[in-house]
Amino acid sequence: MRLGLLTACLPWLSLDEAAAWASGAGYEALEVAAWPSGRGHHTAHLDVTHFSEADAERVRELMDRHGLTIPAVTYCDNNLHHDDEERHRIHRHLRACVDAASTLGVPHVSTFVGRDFTRSVAENLQRAEHLLLPLLEYAAERGVRLLAENCPMEGWSPDGYPGNLAYSPELWDWMFDLGGPGSGFLLTYDPSHLPWLGIDPVAALRHALRRGMVAHVQAKDIEIDEQARTRYGVFGKTVGRTGPTDVGWWGYRVPGRGSLDWNHLVDVLHRAYYDGTVAVEHEDPVWGGTLDRTTVGLRIAADHLRPFVRPEGRRSGS
Template sequence: MKLGVFLVLFGGRPFEEALDLAAAQGLKAVEIGTGGFPGTAHCNPDELLENKAARDQFKRAVESRGMIISALSCHGNPLHPQKAIAKEFHDTFVKTVQLAELLEVPVVNTFSGCPGDHEDAKYPNWPVAPWPNDFQEILTWQWDNKVIPYWTEWGKYAADHGVKIGLELHGGFSVHTPATLLRLREAAGEVIGANLDPSHMWWQGIDPVQAINILGRAGAIHHFHAKDTSLDPINVNKYGITDMQPYTSMLDRAWQFRTVGYGHDLKTWADIISALRLIGYDYAVSIEHEDGLMSIEEGLTKAVRNLQSILIEDAPTEAWWV
């Protein structure tokens, strides 16, 4: 496995300076934003698609520092019911797939998106209860008319370009659990897989090790984020796991994102790394630092230090003891 970072963390720094900061931490992979929610601070697909020399320089800047690009990331909502919003996210996704092919990056990370509840809706609708039955009707309409048709078509587009799609299982989007990921994968093909982030499993009440086992047995993990979550039992009982308070209300929230090792202990994280190895995952472990209690530098440094102590990098040897 290769320890890496989601480079949007250094979005305020020039690209090569950001790469230097990642390399100085001993990291071997970078995940780079290409638009959508991650922004284009380090990579503008419109510029790189038209300029081979610029692409070569871009790739060389990463490789000369002993790193790889593990994924291009364009998280957004291409299923947004407002067509102009959906088109912007969709166009960014298409350009990112094209750029990934040219840069020989095997994975594009994004969200599944979430539609509205009917054709003329203005806002996404995320059903989270099976009753009243209206919610089931909405869910069926979304998957039959929006989620499956879109990703069947554009999953094939990505596959035709030699690129896999890593959908981040994130609340608020149609694909947010192992089951919803596998449902879409069954309909749209093996090009669809997870960009699995344990932080979003924990707040939904899902054990990340079990999520890895479920998805890994299906070969459905394309990329992996390393981010932690802490849960406050008092606030969970007060607000529930679908706490709608802003992330900045850290003292009162039911849960909050933490850097690796500050939500769950390193034994838990070692179990996660071992589960990844057990199902044959041998790719990037990409740190996503969104800890509101730590600076960018300190949060990343602590995550790197904690993960380096438990990461399994070498290929397993033969069972010499039998």
């Protein structure tokens, strides 16, 4: 098991700079962000639309120099978008991510399932077979597996309802078996999205591990104010809401600053012989906003996770 980070939180740095910093901070892997734009949490650390074998060789040399691996190229967008032109653009870029991953020898591309808000959930599930199976086949032909993260993407809805149909174990089973048993999306498991939905993150993880669908793990924490939940309800505040994510009773934190039991979660991974990456996804507003504060947050996360992900006394390569 390796301790990594998702580079999306470091838009101020180039991939070269991010790799040097991460290695110096004790990280062992980079989940590389590859959005089309390069701002905020839509960061482009790989230009996948113009990615050549020479680019791949340079990236491989960079990773080797800093003792890092790349478990996944990540581009999370709405693959069931209601607008045909926008959906085609998203799919083109996702295919470019697959091409770049294949050229690099990276086994996974992490994305979202998404949702068409103009249709019911049942209609979305039916349309997914037509719209998503070609993407899964495209990736498989190039030796890459597509992963779907379990983020609800409530921010895509004006009222905070799930915008990514991959947020629950029921949906994990559906997307995993899309196109045939075990042939669909593998899972990027992020436990921070589960507690506010009323889902036990440990029980859900055990289920996913039993089915063999966990290919990648993201480490993000959650802080919950139960008194505020009593006031607003599970869907969040209504009066004075500034945006879809302004729920008033929960928020994301770096590991070690929230309520998740990382000792227990990582132990479940060890028991299942998970040998992939646990990559910090930094979306903590307390330790964000600037490069200096963000890197402090990443160090807090690494210090908290390292005793579990890399047991004391173990060194890289041992």
